[in-house]
Structure formats: structure tokens, C-alpha cells
Amino acid sequence: MSDTNTRVPSVLAHELPRPVPMDELAACPASEVFRRVGDKWSMLVVILLGGRAHRYNELHRAIEGISQRMLTRTLRGLEDDGLVWRHVHPTVPPGVEYGLTELGVSLLEPLSALADWAVRHAPEMAEARGAEAPGAETRAAEARRAEARRAEG
Amino acid sequence: MSDTNTRVPSVLAHELPRPVPMDELAACPASEVFRRVGDKWSMLVVILLGGRAHRYNELHRAIEGISQRMLTRTLRGLEDDGLVWRHVHPTVPPGVEYGLTELGVSLLEPLSALADWAVRHAPEMAEARGAEAPGAETRAAEARRAEARRAEG
DNA sequence: CAGCATCCGACATGATACTG
DNA sequence: CAGTATCATGTCGGATGCTG
Numbered sequence: 001m002s003d004t005n006t007r008v009p010s011v012l013a014h015e016l017p018r019p020v021p022m023d024e025l026a027a028c029p030a031s032e033v034f035r036r037v038g039d040k041w042s043m044l045v046v047i048l049l050g051g052r053a054h055r056y057n058e059l060h061r062a063i064e065g066i067s068q069r070m071l072t073r074t075l076r077g078l079e080d081d082g083l084v085w086r087h088v089h090p091t092v093p094p095g096v097e098y099g100l101t102e103l104g105v106s107l108l109e110p111l112s113a114l115a116d117w118a119v120r121h122a123p124e125m126a127e128a129r130g131a132e133a134p135g136a137e138t139r140a141a142e143a144r145r146a147e148a149r150r151a152e153g
Numbered sequence: 154m155s156d157t158n159t160r161v162p163s164v165l166a167h168e169l170p171r172p173v174p175m176d177e178l179a180a181c182p183a184s185e186v187f188r189r190v191g192d193k194w195s196m197l198v199v200i201l202l203g204g205r206a207h208r209y210n211e212l213h214r215a216i217e218g219i220s221q222r223m224l225t226r227t228l229r230g231l232e233d234d235g236l237v238w239r240h241v242h243p244t245v246p247p248g249v250e251y252g253l254t255e256l257g258v259s260l261l262e263p264l265s266a267l268a269d270w271a272v273r274h275a276p277e278m279a280e281a282r283g284a285e286a287p288g289a290e291t292r293a294a295e296a297r298r299a300e301a302r303r304a305e306g
Numbered sequence: 307c308a309g310c311a312t313c314c315g316a317c318a319t320g321a322t323a324c325t326g
Numbered sequence: 327c328a329g330t331a332t333c334a335t336g337t338c339g340g341a342t343g344c345t346g
Contacts, residue, residue, distance in 0.1 A: 029275030038191005082281025110266040117263040122182030128235025
């Protein structure tokens with residue numbers, strides 16, 4: 001809550017090719033959402049829960065690589081944002097179920113748009129990373145080498 | 154490059170409400186994109202460059218809060234991903250210009266969809282964070298208090 | 307089963323000073 | 327102008343052990 005929101009002046013009042021609510025985006029409600037999307041696990045969980053509700057350990061096994069700590073933290077965060085609900089079945093071995101709220105479900109659509117873009121353009125990005133112009137050195141390559149040297153060497 | 158890609162098994166083969174290429178999403182080309190979107194500055198830069206090309210210091214002043222280090226790193230990352238181009242004008246005081254590649258421009262669309270969602274649902278998320286059910290204690294509230302205690306002191 | 311508490315390393319981010 | 331180099335720090339994320 002302290003410095004979570006990026007301080008952004010009203011600089012974004014540009015003109016985008018299409019329908020981007022820049023003026024309001026400048027106010028940075030999006031930044032927080034972007035952060036969540038960028039979370040290592042959050043969107044993975046959202047996507048999983050998009051299919052159906054899951055139990056805690058069900059998620060734990062499903063993602064397989066996430067620690068309990070992170071799973072709990074992720075779920076808490078999503079819950080706090082109102083994207084995920086949580087139901088405790090007061091049975092003897094306690095059973096907790098997680099699922100998407102309406103808000104969470106509504107996120108799936110723009111999220112899928114982004115995921116779709118990623119899938120479509122992944123090759124181009126990979127290609128850009130590997131080699132940009134075999135034979136012709138761009139300043140990009142030039143610059144990258146400088147860093148590469150330092151990084152790899 | 155070492156552990157950048159999240160290891161995700163073929164668990165995402167669920168069924169989403171709508172058109173989400175889950176099977177391929179599971180392969181995680183999206184994860185990398187998500188990471189970039191979640192970057193504190195990357196999407197801000199992309200959006201700015203979406204308006205028009207910018208000079209280095211122009212961006213630096215525009216964002217105002219980013220350090221040179223981070224601006225450079227951000228631009229390098231975007232450049233490496235093929236989202237941003239970089240042109241050096243070999244004038245006496247060196248002038249460097251940055252702009253969006255076609256790939257970068259294409260990203261603006263799904264990005265705007267997400268931003269649009271953020272703007273639309275920001276109130277709901279804020280409300281969810283503040284108070285969920287005034288008077289009726291949910292287990293969410295119950296759980297949150299536990300953490301809040303520890304966090305707030 | 308579904309967590310919570312604690313410790314720790316890795317990386318992201320920022321401040322500062324210096325350079326072609 | 328457009329960076330690079332170095333240092334300091336905060337957060338992220340994982341491992342481990344314990345609880346109700």
C-alpha cells in the first residue's frame with residue numbers, strides 16, 4: 001500500500017493507434033493489474049480456476065513447481081483483489097475450495113487476448129532474440145554484445 | 154535465460170469459457186510475455202512509444218521516476234524482444250531515437266484490452282480490497298486480518 | 307488437508323558517480 | 327546527449343519445519 005502504485009504524471013495523453021483509454025490509464029489503475037498479470041503464478045492460477053474450482057492441494061499438484069508459501073500468497077492476493085473466492089468446508093479433514101469470482105471470470109477475456117498474442121508472436125520474439133540480421137550488424141547487435149560480454153564473460 | 158521460463162506441465166488442458174489457446178499456452182510462450190507486461194516500466198514505455206518515437210532523455214523526462222539504469226535496461230529488453238527499434242543519429246551530440254516495431258505495435262491491441270479491463274474494473278477491485286461485506290465477516294476477512302495484524306504491526 | 311513461521315539466496319530496482 | 331559502472335536495498339520466491 002505504501003509505494004505499490006507507480007507514480008506516473010499525465011504524460012500518457014498521447015494518441016494510440018486504437019482504442020486505448022490513455023487518459024485514464026495514466027491514472028494507473030492498470031499498473032496494479034499489470035503487476036498482477038506479471039506475477040509468476042497469479043495468471044496461471046486464474047487460468048486454472050477458469051476451468052473449474054479447485055481444492056488447495058489440487059492446485060498445488062496441478063502447478064507443480066510452486067511452493068505452498070507462494071500458492072497461499074498468490075491465492076490471498078487474488079482473493080484480496082476480488083478475483084478469487086474461497087470456501088471452507090467445515091469437514092473433519094478441512095476442505096478448502098477456490099474458484100473465480102465474476103470479476104475473475106471477466107478477466108479471462110482480455111487475458112486470453114494477451115495470451116493469444118503471445119502464442120501468435122512467440123516465434124517472432126524468439127527470432128528477434130536469437131539473430132536479427134545474419135551478416136548485417138545492427139546497433140542492437142552492437143549494443144547487445146557489450147552487455148553479453150559482461151554477462152557471459 | 155537460466156530460469157526465466159516457468160516450468161509448467163501440461164496441466165492447463167482445461168476448458169476455458171472462451172477462446173483461450175490453453176494447450177499452447179501451457180507451453181508457456183505467454184509466461185514470458187506476462188513477465189514483460191508485469192514489468193514496472195516496460196508497458197509504460199511501449200505505450201509512450203505507441204504514440205510516437207521518442208529520444209532517450211525525452212523518455213526519461215516523460216516517465217519521471219525511472220532511473221537511467223532502468224530506462225536503459227527496459228529499452229534493451231524491449232529491443233531484444235523485437236518490440237522496439239533503436240536508431241542512432243551520428244550527429245555531434247549523439248541522438249538516439251526509439252520507437253515501436255510492427256511487433257510492438259501489434260502488442261498495443263491486446264494490451265489495450267487489458268488496460269481497458271483494468272480501467273473498467275478498478276473500482277470493483279478497490280472495493281474488494283477495502284471492505285467486502287460490511288457487517289458480515291467472510292473467511293476472506295478472517296484470513297486477511299491474520300496477515301494484516303502481522304503486516305501493520 | 308490446508309495452511310503458517312522462519313530463514314535465506316537471487317534478482318529487481320534505485321541512487322550515485324563517471325564517460326564518449 | 328546518452329549512456330555505463332558501482333553500490334545499496336527491498337522484494338520475490340523457494341526450502342524447511344511445525345500446527346489445527
